Amino acid sequence: MTVSGGVLLEALGAEASRLHPMLRAQMSSSGERQEARGVFTLAGSRFRRLNLLGVPIVGRDALVSRYERDVPFVLVTATRRDERGRAALDTVREFGFRGGAQLIADRLVASRHPGLVRDVLGRAGRIELILRCEVAEHGALRMVSERAAVRVAGRRIALRGLLRLDVRVEDGWDAVEQRRTIRMRARNPLAGTVLEYRGWYRTVSLGADDAVQKV
Template sequence: MSARGEVFLAALGADAERLHPEILAQLRAPVAVERAEGVFAVAGSPFGRLGALARPVVGPRMLVTRHARDVPFTLITRPGRSATGRATLDTIREFRFPGATQFITDRLTESTVPGLVRNVLGIRGRVELIEACSVTDRGALRMRTRRVALRLRGRRFALRGILGISVDLEDGWDEVHGRRTIDMRARNPLFGTVLEYRGWYRHLDEAEPPTP
């Protein structure tokens, strides 16, 4: 059984001690599979169903084609190890939009470079982000994109300039309500915000992930 946030702890190193005590305690807790529930004040893609046009390229469970407010969501996380022994974290995000439930999946893997993690998105893992982990002045975990690549037919294509995506995510702690907060925005230089979600969540008892 691995620590819930071992991939983040490995990336942050000694800087992890600057995290809010509640967040640090949760990241250090040993779990097998875990479920969290929350509500996004706003979530989705402003492009709506137009986003489906990219699905043949990036594959399933990487995009959402709705945009709404007050969206209930579920996180299923499974920490583990790669074949080379590096810490990993598999996540399923379930967005319960009005009239449709949609999913985004990813796998985070500890990098050999301190401060960085590798994030592979979607079931087919065609989009790869290299993200820098840091701690904000308020003790939140922050992740910001350093590089983006598309993997197709065994080749890796770096996405730069107008083809690039910058992701900025902040995972913090709400002292008043005693719960985690999440704020993520993915932007493209040409089209602006392509995906966003912000809200709160709480960890629940250990649970098995839903059947895909």
């Protein structure tokens, strides 16, 4: 799940004015592509290789099978319009695990409902989250899942009760180090934390038409 792009500003509406100015400037970027690099102080899943059993269900680039500290990562985002003409933000995260790089991809799509975005996880798009966007303390962007579903054999199955997936993402700004901070955790009532990462990153390259200064 990504935390940059005009899709999120659109979801926040008037609340976007409360974001930290640096976050708001980067999210207002007019460039179609951005690349950032950083380090996760902790990243992955405690289930490690057991997650590979879920690949046939959720598809590729939706799970990781490592759990490590001090993991370098690359974040590539691209803004576009989806097949319905809605604003969309595609994100690919490359985790530089010591056992080999792994990817998680997702697409955020603007919702007709104020404050909400739809997040589709993995290239197969089989996991779907409805996220509420809000501005947290110190101007950070917070996203909290309200609903989750999985697509299996062409059917959409809502994940409720003990099957639900609770996701919380917070993207902030470290004024001392002049860099963005990120924290994400996905939990299930039965399994506990199934994916988490936290760390920092900086933009290293921008689209040719982007006016935002590199940080």
